[in-house]
Amino acid sequence: xxxxxxxxxxxxxxxxxxxxxxxxxxxxxxxxxxxxxxxxxxxxxxxxxxxxxxxxxxxxxxxxxxxxxxxxxxxxxxxxxxxxxxxxxxxxxxxxxxxxxxxxxxxxxxxxxxxxxxxxxxxxxxxxxxxxxxxxxxxxxxxxxxxxxxxxxxxxxxxxxxxxxxxxxxxxxxxxxxxxxxxxxxxxxxxxxxxxxxxxxxxxxxxxxxxxxxxxxxxxxxxxxxx
Amino acid sequence: xxxxxxxxxxxxxxxxxxxxxxxxxxxxxxxxxxxxxxxxxxxxxxxxxxxxxxxxxxxxxxxxxxxxxxxxxxxxxxxxxxxxxxxxxxxxxxxxxxxxxxxxxxxxxxxxxxxxxxxxxxxxxxxxxxxxxxxxxxxxxxxxxxxxxxxxxxxxxxxxxxxxxxxxxxxxxxxxxxxxxxxxxxxxxxxxxxxxxxxxxxxxxxxxxxxxxxxxxxxxxxxxxxxxxxx
Numbered sequence: 001x002x003x004x005x006x007x008x009x010x011x012x013x014x015x016x017x018x019x020x021x022x023x024x025x026x027x028x029x030x031x032x033x034x035x036x037x038x039x040x041x042x043x044x045x046x047x048x049x050x051x052x053x054x055x056x057x058x059x060x061x062x063x064x065x066x067x068x069x070x071x072x073x074x075x076x077x078x079x080x081x082x083x084x085x086x087x088x089x090x091x092x093x094x095x096x097x098x099x100x101x102x103x104x105x106x107x108x109x110x111x112x113x114x115x116x117x118x119x120x121x122x123x124x125x126x127x128x129x130x131x132x133x134x135x136x137x138x139x140x141x142x143x144x145x146x147x148x149x150x151x152x153x154x155x156x157x158x159x160x161x162x163x164x165x166x167x168x169x170x171x172x173x174x175x176x177x178x179x180x181x182x183x184x185x186x187x188x189x190x191x192x193x194x195x196x197x198x199x200x201x202x203x204x205x206x207x208x209x210x211x212x213x214x215x216x217x218x219x220x221x222x223x224x225x226x227x
Numbered sequence: 228x229x230x231x232x233x234x235x236x237x238x239x240x241x242x243x244x245x246x247x248x249x250x251x252x253x254x255x256x257x258x259x260x261x262x263x264x265x266x267x268x269x270x271x272x273x274x275x276x277x278x279x280x281x282x283x284x285x286x287x288x289x290x291x292x293x294x295x296x297x298x299x300x301x302x303x304x305x306x307x308x309x310x311x312x313x314x315x316x317x318x319x320x321x322x323x324x325x326x327x328x329x330x331x332x333x334x335x336x337x338x339x340x341x342x343x344x345x346x347x348x349x350x351x352x353x354x355x356x357x358x359x360x361x362x363x364x365x366x367x368x369x370x371x372x373x374x375x376x377x378x379x380x381x382x383x384x385x386x387x388x389x390x391x392x393x394x395x396x397x398x399x400x401x402x403x404x405x406x407x408x409x410x411x412x413x414x415x416x417x418x419x420x421x422x423x424x425x426x427x428x429x430x431x432x433x434x435x436x437x438x439x440x441x442x443x444x445x446x447x448x449x450x451x452x453x454x455x456x457x458x
Contacts, residue, residue: 149382152382153379153382156363156375156378156379157363159367159369159371159372159375160363160366160367160368161368162366162368163362163366167362167363167366170359170362170363171359171362171363171379173355174352174355174356174359174383175356175382175383175386177352177355178348178349178352178386179386179389208389209386209389212385212386212389213382216381216382216385220299220378220381220382223299223374223377223378224375224378226371226374
């Protein structure tokens, strides 16, 4: 099954890099969010010290919204082109489609997340004091949990014709609020203080939910794509 | 059919009797707490309705979870109808719980809402999830909506009890009434709470049954419309 999933992921990434439609819009979107944050705090005359507690929420809100933007197109493209039926006719397990989508979404969203960190550092001229590696570890893990739950939810939301665009945030935000977003933000703030070992309880929770969502998706994804 | 009607009447009578009893127990029978640690002892009376509403909402969402699994496994429409009706009623009771909580909070804590409070926040997230569930049911036009809603009902309900694990990071401000090492509530308070919980459970059963009847009638009308070639 893993081989089939990799084939689907490769196909997704290849088609994405031919048009660069989605990844480019995600870059621009995350850039806009950063600019919006900068102007929101402009009159607050923000310095390194005042900025410190705001870093994790700014980063994760950007990741979350830019990521949802990416998740939205992941299934809707297939649905609109009619290629989803083709995928479903392939002689393979339906979960392979899900795992393939996870790999491609993870790759693309991670690219956007890392670029958002770069945008953030540039705009706010923030000094990580050498703690950038722990922060990136948290980003890697948090984004993984986000993508796992998000891909499942976007598979559900793609079936709505009238409110498809808003359905992903409405369904996804309450699900990830306590299970992904809060532990990630907590872990990031601990990582910024320098000691990644302090963030282990949060990272454990992120890992636990990643496993739970994978198990749920493995059980339920066949029903998502049923016709 | 006749037995069904009789059951309906029975549940209605029981709900009425217990609601009246619960109001009497909560307002008159139970004593006002006299612990000096409380800022607003009289406001504590809302507790009997608050906890009962919260209990019913958890029960209703649990029913959604089980009915969703049954629907995915067997594909029978009645399980789906039951899940839908229970989600709607659950959201109403959950709203009651989140409204009565801050009313007490403003008297006791001086603020309406405390995000640090685990139970409050998790109940609120549960409410958000099932509001999203209802939006999903409204947003998907085709026949798929029962299946998709069942999937989301399962995901949503599974992630909430587990959130209690992640909430260990927080400090909870919520009063722990039922089981604490410092001693539990008095017998009168316990009786009052029990009356409230029983009353709300019967009320839930009654409303659920009525909602289910409406759903059945709606689909019957749809069938009839199709038969005579209407819309």
